[in-house]
Amino acid sequence: MGWEELTDGVLVAGQPNGAPSWFPCNDHPRHKSAFRISITTDDNYRAVSNGRLVARTRKSSRETWTYEQHEPMATYLATVQIGRYTLMPLAAGAAEDTHTAAHAAGDAAGVMAGPTTAPTAVPQRVAVSAELASRAREGLARQNDMMRTFVRCFGPYPFPEYTVVVADDDLEIPLEAQTLSILGRNHLGQEWDSQRLIAHELAHQWFGNSLTLASWQDIWLHEGFACYAEWIWSEESGGPTVEERAYAAWRKLSTGAQDLMIGDPGPELMFDDRVYKRGALALHALRVRCGDVAFFALLHQWTQANAHSSVCTADFILAADHATGLDSEQLLHPWLLEEKLPEFPRA
Numbered sequence: 001m002g003w004e005e006l007t008d009g010v011l012v013a014g015q016p017n018g019a020p021s022w023f024p025c026n027d028h029p030r031h032k033s034a035f036r037i038s039i040t041t042d043d044n045y046r047a048v049s050n051g052r053l054v055a056r057t058r059k060s061s062r063e064t065w066t067y068e069q070h071e072p073m074a075t076y077l078a079t080v081q082i083g084r085y086t087l088m089p090l091a092a093g094a095a096e097d098t099h100t101a102a103h104a105a106g107d108a109a110g111v112m113a114g115p116t117t118a119p120t121a122v123p124q125r126v127a128v129s130a131e132l133a134s135r136a137r138e139g140l141a142r143q144n145d146m147m148r149t150f151v152r153c154f155g156p157y158p159f160p161e162y163t164v165v166v167a168d169d170d171l172e173i174p175l176e177a178q179t180l181s182i183l184g185r186n187h188l189g190q191e192w193d194s195q196r197l198i199a200h201e202l203a204h205q206w207f208g209n210s211l212t213l214a215s216w217q218d219i220w221l222h223e224g225f226a227c228y229a230e231w232i233w234s235e236e237s238g239g240p241t242v243e244e245r246a247y248a249a250w251r252k253l254s255t256g257a258q259d260l261m262i263g264d265p266g267p268e269l270m271f272d273d274r275v276y277k278r279g280a281l282a283l284h285a286l287r288v289r290c291g292d293v294a295f296f297a298l299l300h301q302w303t304q305a306n307a308h309s310s311v312c313t314a315d316f317i318l319a320a321d322h323a324t325g326l327d328s329e330q331l332l333h334p335w336l337l338e339e340k341l342p343e344f345p346r347a
C-alpha cells in the first residue's frame with residue numbers, strides 16, 4: 001500500500017496508512033520523529049525524499065541518495081520519489097521584491113492585515129524530467145508569490161527548503177509530503193484548478209506537516225486550512241475574493257446532503273470534499289466575527305506555538321479564544337460538530 005508504479009519510476013504516497021508497507025514504524029500521526037532515508041537507484045535515475053540531500057555516492061552503475069529530515073515528521077509524510085528527474089531551482093525573480101504591485105494590492109484590500117513578517121527567501125526547487133522542464137517552470141511561475149503570501153498570512157515557512165516533484169505521468173491527485181509536494185504532469189496548467197492545487201499542497205507545509213493532527217478525526221485542521229489558503233491565493237492573485245469563493249462553496253454545500261460532522265467524519269469520509277470546504281468556511285466564520293487583525297494574529301500564533309508538534313481541535317479553540325476574545329467553541333461547534341449547515345457568515 002502506498003507505492004505507485006509510474007511509466008518510468010515509482011512514488012510512495014503513504015497517507016493515511018501506507019507507511020508500514022515500506023518501513024517499520026508505529027504508524028500513528030502523533031508519533032513524529034526525525035528520519036534518515038537512503039535509497040539506491042540505477043544510473044540515470046534521481047531519488048527524492050524528505051529533508052536535505054546529505055550524501056550522494058556512486059558505485060559502478062548505481063547511485064545512493066541519502067536524505068535527512070531533522071524536523072519531526074509523521075510516518076505518513078515520509079516519501080520516496082524515483083524517476084528520470086533533474087533538479088532545477090525555481091526562479092524567484094521579481095517576487096523577491098517586497099513592494100510588488102500584488103503585495104500592495106493585497107494590503108489595500110485588507111487581505112492580510114495581520115502581523116507582517118518579512119518575506120523569507122525559501123529555497124524552492126522542482127524535480128522534473130528534461131522533457132517537462134519548461135512546462136514545470138510555467139506552471140510553477142507563481143509559486144514564490146504563493147510562498148510569500150502564505151508567510152505573511154501564516155507565519156514563517158516551517159522548513160529549510162521546498163521541492164516540488166513533477167511525475168512524468170498523469171496523477172489522479174497531487175499530494176503533500178514533508179518538505180515536498182508531488183504533482184502529476186496534468187497539474188501544471190495556468191488555470192485555477194491547477195493553481196489552486198499548487199497553493200493547497202504548499203499550505204500543507206504549515207497545516208498538516210509542521211502542525212500535524214494528533215488523531216485523524218481532526219483532518220479538518222489540515223484540509224480546511226489548506227482549502228482556505230486556496231481562497232486567500234485566489235484573492236491575492238486577482239481572482240475571486242475569499243468572500244466570493246466562500247459563498248460559492250457554501251451555496252454548493254447548501255444544496256447537498258447535510259449528514260456529515262466534519263469535526264469527526266469517520267475513516268470512510270475523512271477526505272470527503274465537505275471536510276475541505278466546510279472546514280474552510282468554519283475559518284471564514286471565525287474571521288468574519290473577529291476581523292482580519294485578530295484572525296491573522298491567531299494563525300501566526302497557532303503555527304508558531306505549535307510548530308513541529310501535534311495538535312487537536314480543542315487546542316485550536318483555546319488558541320482562538322485567546323487571540324480573538326470570542327467564545328470560539330460556541331462559534332465553531334455548529335460548523336464542526338453538527339450536520340446542518342449554518343447560515344453563511346456575513347460581517
Ligand SMILES: [Zn+2]
Pocket residue numbers: 200204222223226
Ligand atoms: Zn490537502
